[in-house]
Structures are given as C-alpha cells and as structure tokens.
Amino acid sequence: xxxxxxxxxxxxxxxxxxxxxxxxxxxxxxxxxxxxxxxxxxxxxxxxxxxxxxxxxxxxxxxxxxxxxxxxxxxxxxxxxxxxxxxxxxxxxxxxxxxxxxxxxxxxxxxxxxxxxxxxxxxxxxxxxxxxxxxxxxxxxxxxxxxxxxxxxxxxxxxxxxxxxxxxxxxxxxxxxxxxxxxxxxxxxxxxxxxxxxxxxxxxxxxxxxxxxxxxxxxxxxxxxxxxxxxxxxxxxxxxxxxxxxxxxxxxxxxxxxxxxxxxxxxxxxxxxxxxxxxxxxxxxxxxxxxxxxxxxxxxxxxxxxxxxxxxxxxxxxxxxxxxxxxxxxxxxxxxxxxxxxxxxxxxxxxxxxxxxxxxxxxxxxxxxxxxxxxxxxxxxxxxxxxxxxxxxxxxxxxxxxxxxxxxxxxxxxxxxxxxxxxxxxxxxxxxxxxxxxxxxxxxxxxxxxxxxxxxxxxxxxxxxxxxxxxxxxxxxxxxxxxxxxxxxxxx
Numbered sequence: 001x002x003x004x005x006x007x008x009x010x011x012x013x014x015x016x017x018x019x020x021x022x023x024x025x026x027x028x029x030x031x032x033x034x035x036x037x038x039x040x041x042x043x044x045x046x047x048x049x050x051x052x053x054x055x056x057x058x059x060x061x062x063x064x065x066x067x068x069x070x071x072x073x074x075x076x077x078x079x080x081x082x083x084x085x086x087x088x089x090x091x092x093x094x095x096x097x098x099x100x101x102x103x104x105x106x107x108x109x110x111x112x113x114x115x116x117x118x119x120x121x122x123x124x125x126x127x128x129x130x131x132x133x134x135x136x137x138x139x140x141x142x143x144x145x146x147x148x149x150x151x152x153x154x155x156x157x158x159x160x161x162x163x164x165x166x167x168x169x170x171x172x173x174x175x176x177x178x179x180x181x182x183x184x185x186x187x188x189x190x191x192x193x194x195x196x197x198x199x200x201x202x203x204x205x206x207x208x209x210x211x212x213x214x215x216x217x218x219x220x221x222x223x224x225x226x227x228x229x230x231x232x233x234x235x236x237x238x239x240x241x242x243x244x245x246x247x248x249x250x251x252x253x254x255x256x257x258x259x260x261x262x263x264x265x266x267x268x269x270x271x272x273x274x275x276x277x278x279x280x281x282x283x284x285x286x287x288x289x290x291x292x293x294x295x296x297x298x299x300x301x302x303x304x305x306x307x308x309x310x311x312x313x314x315x316x317x318x319x320x321x322x323x324x325x326x327x328x329x330x331x332x333x334x335x336x337x338x339x340x341x342x343x344x345x346x347x348x349x350x351x352x353x354x355x356x357x358x359x360x361x362x363x364x365x366x367x368x369x370x371x372x373x374x375x376x377x378x379x380x381x382x383x384x385x386x387x388x389x390x391x392x393x394x395x396x397x398x399x400x401x402x403x404x405x406x407x408x409x410x411x412x413x414x415x416x417x418x419x420x421x422x423x424x425x426x427x428x429x430x431x432x433x434x435x436x437x438x439x440x441x442x443x444x445x446x447x448x449x450x451x452x453x454x455x456x457x458x459x460x461x462x463x464x465x466x467x468x469x470x471x472x473x474x475x476x477x478x479x480x481x482x483x484x485x486x487x488x489x490x491x492x
Contacts, residue, residue, distance in 0.1 A: 026200075034182065046222045364452065427468075
C-alpha cells in the first residue's frame with residue numbers, strides 16, 4: 001500500500017494545536033475526542049500511513065493533567081450495538097477501553113450513560129459498573145434538542161443531567177463509537193460548571209470530516225459512509241463562511257449544535273470564543289496528506305467495503321435498506337464502482353467458472369490468489385491456504401496439510417459435534433496447518449507467512465460464517481462478501 005499520510009508531522013502539529021487550545025482557557029477544558037481514541041482503523045485505512053494509536057500517543061504527553069470520561073448511549077447498550085472492527089458490543093468496549101487506558105497510566109474518572117430513558121440494558125450495565133467500583137453518571141434526552149436552546153440551556157434541560165465529578169484540568173470525553181453523545185456531555189458539563197462559577201472551556205478533536213480538503217473528496221465521503229447509520233452529512237460550514245469568507249467542511253450535527261454552544265459560552269463568559277464549528281476543532285490531518293492520490297484510492301476502497309458491510313447486515317436482518325442506498329450514492333459521488341475493488345470481479349469470475357462458492361485475495365505486491373469450495377475446504381479456507389503457499393513460494397500442487405491433520409478434525413465435527421459439513425473453517429484449517437508444521441518444513445514455512453496477510457484485500461462470492469469472518473479480522477485481512485447466502489446458489 002502506498003503511504004499517503006505523514007504521521008510524524010501529524011503528531012507534532014496536532015500536539016502543538018491542542019496545547020495552544022488548552023492555553024486559551026483557564027483551569028478547566030473539556031476536550032471532545034471524536035472517533036476512536038485508539039484502534040482508529042478507519043483513519044488508518046483512508047489515510048495510509050496514519051497510525052491507529054496516534055491520538056493516544058498525543059494524550060500520553062498530557063496524562064498528568066488529564067482524566068478520561070467514557071460516554072455510551074443507553075440505546076446502543078439496549079440494542080447491543082457492535083464495533084464492527086473488533087466484533088464486540090459497545091458496553092463491552094467501554095470496559096476494554098477503561099482497562100487499556102488504565103494499563104497505560106491514564107486516569108479514567110467515570111462513565112456517563114447518555115440518552116437514558118429507562119432502558120433495561122442500561123440499568124443492568126450501570127449496576128455492573130458500580131459493582132466494579134466505577135462511578136457512573138446519567139444524562140437524559142431533552143425535548144426539542146438541539147433547536148430548543150432556551151429549554152436546553154436551563155435547569156430543565158442540561159440542568160437535569162447528573163454533574164460529572166472531575167478532578168483534573170483537562171477532561172477528555174471519549175466513547176466506543178459515533179452517536180454516543182460526547183458533545184452533549186461536554187456542553188452539559190459546561191452548563192453545570194457555569195452554575196458553580198467555573199468558566200470552563202470546550203474544544204473538539206475530530207479527525208473527520210477533514211475541514212480543509214474538498215467537501216466531496218473521497219476521504220470525506222468515506223467518513224459519511226462510515227456513519228451512514230447515523231445519517232451524518234458533510235456540509236460547508238455556513239458560520240465559518242459568513243465569518244471569514246472561507247469555505248471549510250464540517251458535518252451536520254456540529255453545525256446544528258453550534259447555536260447551542262454559542263448560547264452556552266455567552267452565559268459562561270459573556271461571549272463565544274468561536275465564530276464557527278470549524279473554529280472549535282483542532283484537526284491538522286489535512287495538512288499531513290503527502291500523497292493525495294493514494295488517500296483517494298484508499299478511501300474509495302473503504303466506501304466499497306462499507307457498502308458490502310451494509311448489504312450484509314441488511315440481508316441478515318440487522319440493517320436498514322436506506323444505509324446501503326446512501327453508501328451507493330456516495331460511491332457514485334466518488335466516481336467509482338464496485339468493480340474498482342479488484343478482488344470483487346476476480347472472486348465472481350472464479351465462482352462462475354468453478355460453479356460454486358469462490359474467493360479472491362490481492363496480496364501486497366498485487367498478486368491475485370483464489371480459493372474455491374472443495375470436499376475438504378470451504379472457499380475462504382482454501383483462499384488462506386493458497387495465499388500462504390504463494391507467499392512462501394510453494395507450488396500450488398504441493399499439499400502442505402497432511403491428511404492425518406485433517407481427518408481428526410473432520411471426525412470431531414461430524415461424529416461428536418453434530419455438524420453435517422465436513423469442510424474445514426478458516427480457524428480449523430490454520431490449526432491443521434500448525435499441526436502439520438511440526439513435521440513438515442513446507443507447512444512451517446507457509447505458517448510463517450501469516451503476518452504478511454495483514455492489509456491484504458479479499459472478497460468472497462457468498463456470505464461467510466461468523467467464524468470465518470472473525471478469523472479474517474484477526475489476521476488483519478480487509479474482507480468483503482457478496483450479500484448472498486451459500487444455500488441460495490446465486491452466483492452473480
């Protein structure tokens with residue numbers, strides 16, 4: 001993959017701007033961290049060269065001043081919303097994030113459950129956190145939010161929310177994912193600080209959309225695709241255009257909430273220090289793109305992946321039809337098609353010629369490898385094995401897994417576990433390969449190639465099992481699947 005982003009330059013510029021923003025306020029700054037604080041794989045995919053832990057590395061420089069509040073939406077808890085990149089629910093991720101932060105020497109002060117309206121799942125999660133000794137605060141829905149400013153900025157609005165007790169000058173508000181209520185939490189805290197006579201400040205650290213690249217740049221379109229379930233829309237910041245005559249990019253929720261923020265600051269310090277939503281941010285990512293074409297191409301690939309993911313959730317009964325339609329429109333705006341993902345036509349052609357499920361993978365050097373369903377292996381398992389053999393320079397005809405390694409696994413599945421399918425899943429294939437590696441130099445050589453699969457692109461002509469999808473995720477393979485179940489026998 002081409003590098004399109006200078007991460008070292010980004011760390012330096014971003015750190016300087018955050019420190020400058022802290023200096024604009026007194027002893028209390030609420031800093032909203034948009035996106036993911038670490039494990040920001042979306043950013044690393046669309047900005048090749050961006051390190052997933054960049055935000056965390058900057059925060060570590062301020063750890064003596066900072067404390068973290070993790071925010072989660074009660075509705076997300078109740079519907080078991082998943083982090084697609086990790087395959088875990090948001091509530092589980094809250095605990096994971098807390099453990100990760102604490103292990104790094106960062107102070108996590110509390111958890112805030114937002115949009116609470118009596119959800120049973122939220123009640124159970126709150127009890128679980130309290131048993132673990134973690135302080136929990138509750139924030140409530142506000143009628144007319146965000147337009148009814150007079151109600152929001154009152155004792156019946158933000159005043160109803162529980163005040164989050166904090167002890168350090170820099171309070172970082174983060175969350176497992178978008179739509180958690182980070183900004184509303186910050187604004188609620190500003191209101192309560194004002195009631196207590198504290199002139200606190202607010203700033204926003206949001207990577208996307210990138211304010212100083214075009215509105216329809218594929219990097220910004222990929223952000224819309226990533227948040228299609230939230231109906232986020234990138235737009236020109238009208239406040240910034242009016243104040244400075246300069247065109248910048250923001251997104252609808254920030255633009256909608258800006259009048260509320262202005263009203264908040266007017267009550268706190270008599271005037272608003274920001275003239276636009278763009279002013280609130282400290283995002284320097286656009287200044288660190290060093291190969292625009294590489295970032296454009298990477299972003300197009302991300303939009304296509306998001307489309308297939310949306311279609312997969314839709315046919316599984318967990319997604320909405322309009323999400324896929326929106327991403328399809330974004331793909332058109334990026335002047336791209338599904339065929340621009342090379343592994344898509346490759347997998348479908350293989351399925352057509354073989355008459356059964358098939359898969360294709362593009363290796364880092366551009367080599368295309370294939371896999372098809374057989375009596376022993378599923379298409380995804382065959383793909384993994386063929387990719388490892390190619391990377392190891394092993395002839396395709398050579399069998400690197402001995403029958404003695406496969407037979408016991410098949411017997412276990414059929415005879416003892418009640419499975420009717422003797423074919424090996426991806427994880428079972430790798431186990432068989434590792435067993436064979438004990439006595440075979442070729443098997444061991446193939447196994448040693450596993451790290452080289454990270455970042456490779458793959459596509460299958462049918463939906464895979466959750467076991468196979470999880471295995472590809474663990475290996476770092478960027479996988480997409482046709483939204484077709486194998487039993488339907490529809491190979492497009």
